Amino acid sequence: MLKDDGVTYHQYVTELTYLLFLKMAEETEQEDKLPEGYKWKDLVEKPAPDRLEHYRLMLIYLGSHGNRQVQEIYANASSFIKKPTTLSSLVTNIDELDWYSAKEEGLGDLYEGLLQKNANEKKSGAGQYFTPRVLINAMVELMQPQIGEVIQDPAAGTGGFLIAANHYLREQTDIFSLSEVEFNTYKNKTFFGMEHVQDTHRLAMMNMMLHGLDSDAPESGMIYGDTLSPQGQTLPKSDLILTNPPFGSKKGGGLPTRDDFTYPTSNKQLAFLQHIYRGLKPGGRAAVVLPDNVLFESNTGKDIRKDLMEKCDLHTILRLPTGIFYAQGVKTNVLFFTRGKKDTGNTKEVWVFDLRTNMPSFGKTTPLTKDHFTEFVKEFGNDPYGKVKRKDLGEEGRFRKFSRKHIEERDESLDISWLKDDSLEDAADLPVPDFLAREAMVELEGAIGDLNNILVELGVEEVE
DSSP states (O other): OTGGGTOOHHHHHHHHHHHHHHHHHHHTTOGGGSOTTOSHHHHHHSOHHHHHHHHHHHHHHHTSSSSHHHHHHTTTOOOOOOOHHHHHHHHHHHHHSOHHHHHHHOHHHHHHHHHHHHHHOGGGOGGGGOOOHHHHHHHHHHHOOOTTOOEEETTOTTSHHHHHHHHHHHHHSOGGGSOHHHHHHHHHSSEEEEEOSHHHHHHHHHHHHHTTOOOSSTTSEEEESOTTSGGGGGSOOEEEEEEOOOOSBOGGGOOOSOSOOSSOOSBHHHHHHHHHHHSEEEEEEEEEEEETHHHHOOTHHHHHHHHHHHHEEEEEEEEOOSSSSSSTTOOEEEEEEEEOSSSSSOOSEEEEEEOSTTOOOOSSSSOOOGGGGHHHHHHHOSOTTSOSOOOOOTTTSSEEEEEHHHHHHTTTOOOOOOSOOHHHHHHTTSOHHHHHHHHHHHHHHHHHHHHHHHHHHHTOOOOO
């Protein structure tokens, strides 16, 4: 119905968020957050021909009235709906839903399904904010969040990491058995996220709310702001950071406006990496998705890697397969590290798990599943600090250990691979021109991945 009115999927999810928030406030008896005359029943009671005009005025008004949560959901809001009949049909359909059943099924999960569909629509560009849920769940499971910890995502997107961490906590702990002080800490001093794209922040707030993570404290929860500006310095020191920072360079090539980074750089992922390891409490841990260039970039990149390995125990790197993110060909890794009690000599060895070589090319036809992480989760071991005894699987295995001295001899490069690529092995028997063509194709795929990183940053649709 909305598609016929020219509304894209991204616009649809945003539009639905505005309407869902009003209806949810009514259903959960939280309408005191909304100003009088701007509630769900006020919209429903308007005559159908006047409803669209009233709705547009509501969006503007709610952007500057009501509590903080209301104002942030409706900040700079505008409707994409053009026909009064379209809005009326939408309002009627939402009003007629069996809300008891919807809540039983898990409204948060339903909403997250919409966010995933939105991420899969290339035109929306939302895929860069949506980390595959199976990857998020694996990272959370390995990091084992605990009640009473401060958990942060400085590049929160639609809030997936924080929601998964909360789901893990609730599975491990009966939160309703907590004391009043413990429950207040859990509700208002546990989850901290920052997102600087307003539309994405809006979706994140709704996602958090539907999962019961709306904080009463103004300085916690999902904060609208730029982590690479002085706002990022207001995020608290954390016990656990889980994140997938944006890739690419800062728009215009300028440096972050923060003045507390030892190594200023316009490269976003390197700037975020500094924020992360500087933002951990002593003994705090992190799991971070980062592109390949963080592992080998020279100059400032090399300095930041050295600083990371001095201040933290970078105990594990997971080399992810290609095709699992919005831009095809983008090569990424998960870095697992623990902040040391002192600031020097913390990394003694780095374990690298290669989940990329001789893996299928993932995408719509071959989705990434939990089973793909089974071997890694087993070899990682049941310790979020990577201190368990591990077995080096050698040149034929996917998990290997490299000493700090070995990395130093590699000019501090962590871009380590050792498995033979079967596709190139098979190609060795081809005539020379075909073999060279196969090698060139591998190089080209890598170049397209780098190009897509830039295109994602510019908001341009990826190339095939």
